[in-house]
Amino acid sequence: MRVLGFMTGTSLDAVDMAVLETDGETIDAFGPAGERKLSDAVRKVVLAATEAARDWPRGTPEPEVFAQASAAIAKEHFEAAEAFLADHDLTWADIDLIGMHGQTVLHERPKDGQIGRTVQLGDAAWLAEETGVPVAFDFRSADVAAGGEGAPLAPVYHLARARASEMSPPIAVLNIGGVANVTLWSGVGELTAFDTGPGNGMIDLLVQARGAGRYDDKGNYASVGLVDEGLLRALLAHPYFDAPPPKSLDRYDFSLDPLEDLKLEDAAATLVAFTAEAVRMGFEKLATAPTMVVVCGGGRHNPEIMKALRERLKSQVVTAEEVDWRGDSIEAEAFAYLAARTARELPISFPATTGAPEPMKGGRIVTPTGKVKEEG
Structure with missing residues (x-):
């Protein structure tokens, strides 16, 4: 399938985008890659969400700013991809699946017998409706809930990339x-x-x-x-x-x-x-x-x-x-690859990469109809 992967890092620099043709095991082709710098407005709301997340007690409702940030991040992804696809003579109809990592605002590793917490913001359902393309998202939560670290997730792609080379x-x-x-x-x-x-x-x-x-x-x-x-x-x-x-x-x-x-x-x-x-x-x-x-x-x-x-x-x-790798696009490529693995119900994290008790499927897919499919 042809998959568009998104990555926004904690540096709050840009939305990275990359297209892969892959079945989640081998890589058939590398499509275009690019980035769009985050706007000051989006950076501001993400920083506010990050600050709120650092002071967020367990077991309490999530901070209100999370919803505002999720909407802003999804819109930023959509606008970035609209221009990116047009620049490369592609449309949403050319894309079979989207992999959206989302913006990390909180990542706490397991400690003293307590499972960790991880939060990546981005309104995947809205993005699916706007694009008409299924969106794979929430790649880390299942691993964390099982007692894993939830990170790093790119290793299985690093292996595929090395083999492709x-x-x-x-x-x-x-x-x-x-x-x-x-x-x-x-x-x-x-x-x-x-x-x-x-x-x-x-x-x-x-x-x-x-x-x-x-x-x-x-x-x-x-x-x-x-x-x-x-x-x-x-x-x-x-x-x-x-x-x-x-x-x-x-x-x-x-x-x-x-x-x-x-x-x-x-x-x-x-x-x-x-x-x-x-x-x-x-x-x-x-x-x-x-x-x-x-x-x-x-x-x-x-x-x-x-x-x-x-x-x-x-x-x-x-x-x-x-x-001959695209150094600025590796993580966007990785989440395109992980999206394909999620769609095929293949593991995306492993005991020796995140400390999960077994290979974990993880991820969720939301379709343009709004129906969310749980994986893992």
């Missing part, structure tokens, strides 16, 4: 978004995957808090800063790094408070080192060392992050483009 294991795919996560394809047994630590998220928040822009463009601030080694060691002493995989993070799990006394450039350099060193420590927990690490996500655009990774990792480190 005729790569040989052992290789790793490192996605650096707001949070960084790794998938190891060892060639034997199950995939291994987990969040290694912060990605771009803390650096973005730092730059924004200092009134210096939305992100550290090309690593300009970090490139002239000095790493505070004592503070770096303190950051790496967080108990998350001692926990065995699989494990997952929210971009707000680490505080910027310890960096308050550092000037912007030194704080940015220290956070770059934090991201890279957390990856190195995560790789030490892998049973098999990869020969190659393919880096995708926005972090690969930061030369300082790439430099730090190459200094710390023993494996060959390459960007997605160096192996």
